[in-house]
Amino acid sequence: MSAVGSVIRTEIAALAAYHVQDATGYIKLDAMENPFALPETLRDGLAKQLAKAAINRYPDPAGAALTTALRDAMGVPKELDILLGNGSDEIIQMLAMACAKPGAKVLSVEPAFVMFNMIATFCGLQYIGVPLKADDFSLDAEAMLAAVAEHQPALTFIAYPNNPTGNLFDRDDIRKIIRASPGLVVIDEAYFAFSSQSFLDEISQFPNAVLMRTVSKLGLAGVRLGVLIGQRAWLAEVDKVRLPYNINSFTQAAATFLLENVSEFIAQTKVLVAERTAMAANLARLFARFPGALCFPSEANFVLIRVPNAAAVFAALKVRKILVKNTSQSHTLMQDTLRITIGSPAENAAFLTALTSILESQYA
């Protein structure tokens, strides 16, 4: 056996690397990014803040100014603490590291954000995924509660809204899962900016629940900043596995300034929510002509669609220089699905035109 084969953990060797498609030259509707560039009005101010950053020094380890800006921008209740991560991906990793006792388990639904499963594996935890209901991707509360009872998970991740399905789960079902859980339940609100519902005002009522958010979908994916919001007892422990300078000086300077001007980004997300509504209506009208095609309801900045022969539709979109996510292989419940990020009005129009002609030629 080679040194690589004998040294690398078997469960890591068995993994496929997280694949990011090269999107050069494409209309990029695959990664839930905000399609709008940084507003012109903020560019000079941002440049000034970055030029002032004390990059000869290590970053502020606590990110004090940034924490204040985040609290204000997100309206975090004052009784709750905040912990910052290099994207919420890093927060998932910190949570998993802190909870990785021998035999400890991570629970989520399936399909869910793939990093819940991958990071559990990275950190040596066993991952349990409970399938959503097949018809509408709603939470199977009975099956989740049975899994909580059977597996006694240290960590449970529930994305609200869920990725890749886009829907919100029943709030009472989530409350029941939190109450029944012996471990920590993480409500992942990565898509909060597009959702009509949140657990932010409720989280302090539970001794074993925390809330995670990111600025990525708000228009700052390149900044890499996620936040965990919760009671000090939990966050103080997770903070011990945080590397001291995980939020670099440029991220701190940029995010502080940009969150002080969050209204600019909120305005962009409002456009995207209106675009999502229009997209859902346009798809419903289009799909009425094509039996078997449907669009699932979404509270996020993407929609999940089911189309006959999704792999061929995906490939045909790619030929037309439009990149979406083919989620068909991600889970048995996801057969023939594509996940479409809501783009700018022009990008959405281009997508609809392309999809219409692809479906018309397929069904001809």
Ligand code: PMP
């Ligand atoms: N949670 C969910 C549900 C997501 O969909 C994503 C990104 N796609 C993340 C967390 C990670 O976001 P980031 O690391 O950019 O903060």
